[in-house]
Amino acid sequence: MKALSLPMPAEALPRRVRFTALLRLGKLLFGTPLNGLLTVLFGAMLVVTVPPMLRWLIIDAVLFDPDPDACREAVGACWSFVYAKSGQLLFGIYPLAERWRPAIVCLVILALLGWSVRPASWTARLLALWIATLAFIVWLMGGGFGLAEVPTASWGGLPVTLILTVVAIGIAFPVGILLALARRSTMPAVRIGAVVLIESVRGLPLLSILFVASIMMPLFLPEALLPDKFVRALVALTIFAAAYLAEVIRGGLQAISKGQYEAAAALGLPFWPMQYLIILPQAIRVVIPALANTVIVMIKNTSLVLVVGLFDLISSGKAALADPEWPSPAAETFLFIGAIFFALSFSFARFADFLERRGPVSH
Amino acid sequence: MLSDVKTRSILIQIVLVAAVAAFAVLLVHTTFANLRARGIPVGFDFLAMPSRIVISEAILTYKSRDPYYWAIAVGLANTIFLSTLVIVFSSILGLIVGIARLSSNPLASGTCRVWVELARNSPPIVLLIFLYSLWWKVLPPVGEALNPLPGVYASMRGFVVPDVSVNLSTAGLLTAIALLVLGMSSLLVLRNMISRLALAPAGLFLVVVALWVADIRFDVEWPTFTGSNFSGGNELTPELSTILIGLTIYTTGFIAEIVRGGILSVGRGQWDAGHSLGLSRGKILRLVVIPQMLRVILPPLNSQYINVVKNSTLAIAVGYPDFLAVMNTIISKSSHSIEGVFIILGVYLLLNLTLSSAANWYNRRISIVER
Numbered sequence: 001m002k003a004l005s006l007p008m009p010a011e012a013l014p015r016r017v018r019f020t021a022l023l024r025l026g027k028l029l030f031g032t033p034l035n036g037l038l039t040v041l042f043g044a045m046l047v048v049t050v051p052p053m054l055r056w057l058i059i060d061a062v063l064f065d066p067d068p069d070a071c072r073e074a075v076g077a078c079w080s081f082v083y084a085k086s087g088q089l090l091f092g093i094y095p096l097a098e099r100w101r102p103a104i105v106c107l108v109i110l111a112l113l114g115w116s117v118r119p120a121s122w123t124a125r126l127l128a129l130w131i132a133t134l135a136f137i138v139w140l141m142g143g144g145f146g147l148a149e150v151p152t153a154s155w156g157g158l159p160v161t162l163i164l165t166v167v168a169i170g171i172a173f174p175v176g177i178l179l180a181l182a183r184r185s186t187m188p189a190v191r192i193g194a195v196v197l198i199e200s201v202r203g204l205p206l207l208s209i210l211f212v213a214s215i216m217m218p219l220f221l222p223e224a225l226l227p228d229k230f231v232r233a234l235v236a237l238t239i240f241a242a243a244y245l246a247e248v249i250r251g252g253l254q255a256i257s258k259g260q261y262e263a264a265a266a267l268g269l270p271f272w273p274m275q276y277l278i279i280l281p282q283a284i285r286v287v288i289p290a291l292a293n294t295v296i297v298m299i300k301n302t303s304l305v306l307v308v309g310l311f312d313l314i315s316s317g318k319a320a321l322a323d324p325e326w327p328s329p330a331a332e333t334f335l336f337i338g339a340i341f342f343a344l345s346f347s348f349a350r351f352a353d354f355l356e357r358r359g360p361v362s363h
Numbered sequence: 364m365l366s367d368v369k370t371r372s373i374l375i376q377i378v379l380v381a382a383v384a385a386f387a388v389l390l391v392h393t394t395f396a397n398l399r400a401r402g403i404p405v406g407f408d409f410l411a412m413p414s415r416i417v418i419s420e421a422i423l424t425y426k427s428r429d430p431y432y433w434a435i436a437v438g439l440a441n442t443i444f445l446s447t448l449v450i451v452f453s454s455i456l457g458l459i460v461g462i463a464r465l466s467s468n469p470l471a472s473g474t475c476r477v478w479v480e481l482a483r484n485s486p487p488i489v490l491l492i493f494l495y496s497l498w499w500k501v502l503p504p505v506g507e508a509l510n511p512l513p514g515v516y517a518s519m520r521g522f523v524v525p526d527v528s529v530n531l532s533t534a535g536l537l538t539a540i541a542l543l544v545l546g547m548s549s550l551l552v553l554r555n556m557i558s559r560l561a562l563a564p565a566g567l568f569l570v571v572v573a574l575w576v577a578d579i580r581f582d583v584e585w586p587t588f589t590g591s592n593f594s595g596g597n598e599l600t601p602e603l604s605t606i607l608i609g610l611t612i613y614t615t616g617f618i619a620e621i622v623r624g625g626i627l628s629v630g631r632g633q634w635d636a637g638h639s640l641g642l643s644r645g646k647i648l649r650l651v652v653i654p655q656m657l658r659v660i661l662p663p664l665n666s667q668y669i670n671v672v673k674n675s676t677l678a679i680a681v682g683y684p685d686f687l688a689v690m691n692t693i694i695s696k697s698s699h700s701i702e703g704v705f706i707i708l709g710v711y712l713l714l715n716l717t718l719s720s721a722a723n724w725y726n727r728r729i730s731i732v733e734r
Contacts (some may be wrong), residue, residue, distance in 0.1 A: 028467055038463070038471040046474065189376035193383065200708070203715045205673035208687055208707050215700045219394045296484070303486035307679060314492060330496030338489045345484040 068326045078329035082336045085320040089336065092156015092316035098148060101140050102159040108133060109162045117351050134167065152230035156311035158340065160230075164302045164312075168237035169245075169295060175238070176245030181275065183250055194246075201243035206301055210236045214308045233305045241298055248290045252283035292352035296345045303341065313337045394701065409699050410435075416692050418684045420600055431693060438689025439710060445603070445685060446672045449610045453671070454664075456611065457618025462648075464623050475619065482616025488680050491609040495681045498601045505592070514585050514596070522599040526584040539577030543569060602683040610674055617667050625660035626652060658729055665722035669715050686710065 029039045060076025064083055071078035082089065091102045112133055116126060141159065143149035155163075182194035201209070213236035218226055227235070256279055264274040284291075306315045317337050321328040398405060410432040418425050418437055422444050425437045464475040482490075499519055503509060508518035514525040546569040550562065586596025599607070629652045637647035678685040684692075687707065694703035 025469075028469055031467075035466075035468045038466060038468045042468075042470045042474050046470070187372050187376050189380050193379065200712060203669075203712045204708065205676040205687070205711060207673075207676040207679070208711060211687070211691060212704050212707070215694060216704055219397050219700065220390050222393055222397075300484075300486040303488050304677075306488075314489065331493060331500055334489060334493040334496055338485050338493055341486050341489055342481070342484045346480065349484060 071329065072327050077332045078327065079332060081320075081326050081329050082332055084326075085323075085333075088157075088320045089313070089316055089333070090157045091159065092311045093154050093319070094156055094159075095148075095150060095154065098150060101147070101150075102155075102157070105137050105140055105159045106162060108137065109159075109166055113166075130170065134170065137163065152228050154311075155230065157313055157316045160305070160310060160312045161299070161302050164234060164237055164305060165295070165299050168234060168241050168302075169298055171238045172241035172245050175242040176249055177280065179242060179246035180249040180253055183246065184253055198243045198246050201239055202247070206236075206240050207304055207307060209240055210304060210308050212236075229309055233308055233310050237298070237302065237305075240301070241294070244294055244297070245291070248287050248294055249283065251290065252285075252287035253279065255286045256283050289352050289356040292348060292355060296348050296352070299345050299348065300341065313340060398701075403698050403700075405699075405701060407702055409697050409702070414693065414696070416689075416696050418689060419682070420603065420684065431697065434689055434693060435686075435706065438684060438686040441678075441684060441689075442672070442675050442686040443714075445606065445610075445678065445683070446675045448607055449614060449671050449675070450668050452607070452611045453614035453618055456615040458622055460615055460619035461622025462626070464619060465626060478612075479616045479619050482613050483620070485613075487610065487613045487674055488677050490613055491606060491677055491680050494609045495601070495605045498605060508588065508593075516586060516588070516593065516596075519601070520598070521601045522604050523586045523593045523596045524599065525586065526595065526597045528582045528584070532578065535577040539573040542576055543573045546573075600683075602678075602681050605681050606675075606678045606683050610671065610677070613674070614667060614671055617670075618664065621660050621663045621667065622656075624663075625656035628659045629655045661722065661726050661729070665719060665726075668722075669718050672714055672718065673711070 028035065030036045056076050058076075060074060062070045062074045062076065062078050062080045065071075065080045066084055068081075071081060087096075087099060090106075091099050094102050112130065116122075116130075139145065140147070141150065141155060141163070142152070179194050179198055182190045183198065185191050185194070210233060213232050214229070217232050217235075221227075260278055260282065261274070264278045269277065303312060303314060305312050311319075314334075314337060317333045321330055321333055395405075411430050413428045414431045414434045415427050416434055417427060418434060421437045421441055423437045423440045425434065429437075460475045460478060463471045464479065466472050502517055502519050505518040505520050508516040508523075510516055516523040547566070550565060550569070584595045586593045633651050633655065634647060637651045642650065675685055676687040679688045679691070682688075690703055690707050694700050697703075
């Protein structure tokens with residue numbers, strides 16, 4: 001800005017501005033001995049690692065050539081495999097003729113997630129919309145009422161990841177609220193029960209909970225009531241999410257001042273109306289950034305269901321790699337899968353940042 | 364009667380406890396009925412029987428005719444070994460990356476930002492499987508092993524690093540421990556009389572003397588390449604190396620963010636005060652900022668350490684036999700699933716409880732005592 005106010009010929013201006021910008025960059029890169037050292041160190045590291053990576057990723061890579069032999073000869077990445085197998089990677093072993101169904105399911109979930117991100121749409125209507133959508137999704141994936149039936153054992157790929165995330169969080173949210181309220185209850189039996197449940201779930205790795213759910217449920221339940229693998233994994237994920245959400249919501253409850261409770265009591269409101277009308281709306285608004293972070297954790301965690309034999313993105317990647325016609329380009333496939341997870345979780349993380357910067361909504 | 368708050372709350376609790384108890388009885392009943400129907404015995408006696416399971420690698424010695432309890436201990440030792448290494452490496456790297464993220468040098472802060480974002484937004488299991496698939500693509504066969512550092516070789520068969528073995532006698536060790544305990548306790552008693560500056564060198568001197576008295580020798584065995592194989596040194600398999608590198612990359616991203624948050628939480632005024640005292644940037648960081656930062660970052664750091672223990676279960680994705688993987692094999696081999704599940708739950712709860720109570724104890728010690 002200062003450069004602009006200096007009296008000087010108009011054509012000299014841009015070079016001058018460019019020069020000061022360069023000078024500033026130079027100062028940042030080499031201003032102090034430490035900065036100079038850092039520049040040399042990181043510069044050397046980037047020069048050594050980035051060009052070979054780019055060569056492998058793009059320059060020497062096979063992009064769309066549908067012939068598997070092109071990949072055998074190339075030194076670079078084999079993206080044509082990912083391109084040719086994208087249907088199988090994204091939708092797993094879902095029947096070929098019916099693939100439009102999981103595709104619509106993915107689009108609907110992503111669209112609804114995007115819609116729910118807008119603070120303006122956080123109303124009771126949104127909740128109803130979600131419940132209606134979930135029913136629609138289950139019908140579209142599972143079939144019945146005019147559509148060919150597809151058992152959950154054939155569900156696979158991205159829709160499994162998205163459905164597990166959304167449904168687990170959807171069920172876990174009200175359970176988490178109940179647990180958070182129970183943990184703050186004045187009744188010792190209720191409080192101790194909640195503490196034991198929350199802390200033991202939080203103390204265990206999700207993988208062990210998934211294992212326990214898949215090993216123990218067949219023993220706990222009579223055979224007639226035994227749910228399939230998909231539901232077992234969903235139960236484990238829901239319990240896990242509920243314990244974490246409960247702690248997040250408890251944080252929000254603790255932020256509500258005592259005056260709010262007293263005012264509600266002075267109005268003669270009993271316990272549940274007080275929570276529903278006064279306390280919870282405020283408490284949940286305070287913790288929305290933390291809730292968004294929990295959603296990210298859950299998106300990442302659903303990738304673990306592969307170890308209990310569910311067909312998520314990773315397993316469909318492994319299945320695609322088993323095709324003997326292609327050289328099996330594992331690194332490319334998992335990079336692609338990682339990129340999907342990264343895109344989902346990174347965009348949600350930016351949303352959480354935006355909420356955090358905006359601060360709690362005033363009321 | 365129901366309008367009385369006290370009576371109602373007691374009634375609610377009685378109903379709740381009764382419901383939980385009824386549910387538990389029902390579960391136990393069905394479980395035992397199911398077990399009987401399948402002819403599965405229940406009890407922990409199987410632990411003493413020979414396991415005959417295969418554990419592909421272990422830091423404790425293990426033979427397949429060892430009993431089940433030893434197989435469990437071997438798996439647990441692998442988990443603790445793995446978690447400890449990841450915690451140490453990612454703490455050091457996380458401190459560096461977190462500080463570099465705040466550097467005014469755009470090259471340094473940019474690179475570290477990319478690391479942090481990639482680590483925080485990818486599922487660790489995908490990261491591990493990706494790294495494992497890279498192993499045979501990037502690294503050369505054993506004959507052309509890379510030699511990035513003196514004594515460190517990397518090839519398709521994993522890493523080979525120098526083997527450091529500790530050589531000591533029991534008598535020397537006992538004398539040294541006695542000396543250390545005596546010296547440290549006298550320092551503790553005298554700590555108000557001598558200046559704080561002398562305390563650290565005195566402690567260090569004690570440790571050196573103790574090491575000298577104990578006559579501990581560190582024998583370093585350098586690996587040498589003999590035609591087709593390495594002799595000497597420690598071999599880290601691709602599985603162990605992958606999970607070590609992968610979890611370290613992942614955890615470093617989180618610890619770097621914690622460190623960055625900690626440094627930012629120390630107000631600008633502290634930096635200004637340090638500058639006005641004429642301290643250099645490095646000294647302000649070391650003497651003023653980091654001690655204050657430690658208080659802020661300790662609780663989140665501890666939950667990261669607990670996460671490392673939990674994430675070490677992902678070893679199963681690349682086939683490293685950690686505790687959970689060993690337990691899984693044992694359960695499918697012995698069909699003692701109930702007992703196995705109890706051991707899994709108990710061990711992880713105990714591990715995490717130990718870690719968090721150690722951290723709480725340290726936290727209480729360094730927290731500011733307000734009047």
